[in-house]
Amino acid sequence: MGKITNEENNWIKVNKWLKRNLTWVYFTIAIVFILFPNTDYSPFIDKWNNILQKIGFVGLTSGVFASVLKSIQFTGLFQEELTKIISGTEFLNNRKDLPDLWKKISKSIYAQKFPEISDLLEDRILTTYFPMDRNHYNEDLIVSIVIHDINDDFIINYTQTIEYNAILDNEKNESYIVYTDTIKDEQKVTEKNELLSFKVDGIEIDKEKCRTVKEEEGKIKYIHRVPISGKKKFKVFLKVKNTYSLKGENVKLLRFNTITKNVDVTVSYNKDIDVSFFNVGVVNDFEPIHTDMLNTLSRRHRDDLILPRQGFGLSFNKR
Structure with missing residues (x-):
């Protein structure tokens, strides 16, 4: 030039x-x-x-x-009123192109900085972190894990309960509660996940009727899917007994599949076991609580959200 x-x-x-x-x-x-x-x-x-x-x-x-x-x-008198109209709930609810609108807005934020990855970033946010196919979020989730033993072959046995409130979308009147168990598809591997109880509002769910089985990448997935509809809040309760070997990997990950607010975790174990807690993907870490209790690990997550694929992990060792 x-x-x-x-x-x-x-x-x-x-x-x-x-x-x-x-x-x-x-x-x-x-x-x-x-x-x-x-x-x-x-x-x-x-x-x-x-x-x-x-x-x-x-x-x-x-x-x-x-x-x-x-x-x-656009610089003074009418800016505030125009902003109210354009960003108002009624205006947005009447739009049929909200995903496309999200992409256009997001492009104005970061596309100039990262044009090479902007499309991937937009799709990841919409499909993973703000999934459009989920019509509820979880609130006040309590996880209780009781480790019964780790034997000499490094096989761990524990029972886990999860209870929470599923809060339904104000606009949509139905959703699904989904729980998935995954085990390795190998006969020689000692692994067992047994869903002992699955309740919604205190009513036991027929696990056989709501379960589908998928095999992929050397693993078997047991997917339990229960519809909910007709009101704002549902109480969900799950109880699972797990047995598997820690020789290959001595960790347990619990990552949520739905946006979750307020989580409490309690892990109980006997004196010959060491348990460590670590965060998985969360922006604000879980905070330690009840630190003076022997053979018990407690963590709490407040004033923030846990997004899908985020959660926590535990590592185990024998003393």
Whole structure:
């Protein structure tokens, strides 16, 4: 590209000045057209002087007003009201393109910084962290884990209970509670996940009827899917007994599949076992509580949300 000359640079400055002061330029020209024909310096006859005055009045009443209106519309008087309309709930609810609208908004935030990954980032946020197919979130979730023993072959046995409130979407009147167990598809591996109880509002669910089985990548998945509908809040209770070997990996991960608010975790174990807690993906860490209790590990998560694929982990060792 060639170097900008002084004349071009001056023209750019003048152009920017005109844009910034367009209202006053209109106003000044209109006043000149109104006043100049009445002076002794006007070389025009009365007919043309009257025409110039009319042009001035028209410019003053239309051009200046339109210019002023355009300039204040987005910088002052009407900005707040327009913002209320555009971002209001009713306006958004009537839109049928909210995912596309989200992408357009997000592009204005980060696409200029990361154009190469912006599409992947948008899809990940919508499908994983704000899943559109989920019509509820979980609240006041309590996880209790009782470790019964770790034997000499490093096989762990424990019982886990999870209870929480499922809060249904205000607009949608139905959703699904989903619980998934995964075990390795190998005969020689000691592994067992037994769903002892699955209750919704105190009513035991028929586990056989709500369960589907999938095999993928050397693992068997037992997916339990229960529909909920008709009211705002549902009480969910799960109790599972797990047995598996710690020789390959001495950790347990619990990652949530639904947006979750308020979580309490309690782990009980005997004196010959060491248990460590670690956070998985959360922005604000779980806080230790009840630290003076022997053979018990307690953590609490408040004032934040846990998004899908986030949660916590435990590692185990024998003393």
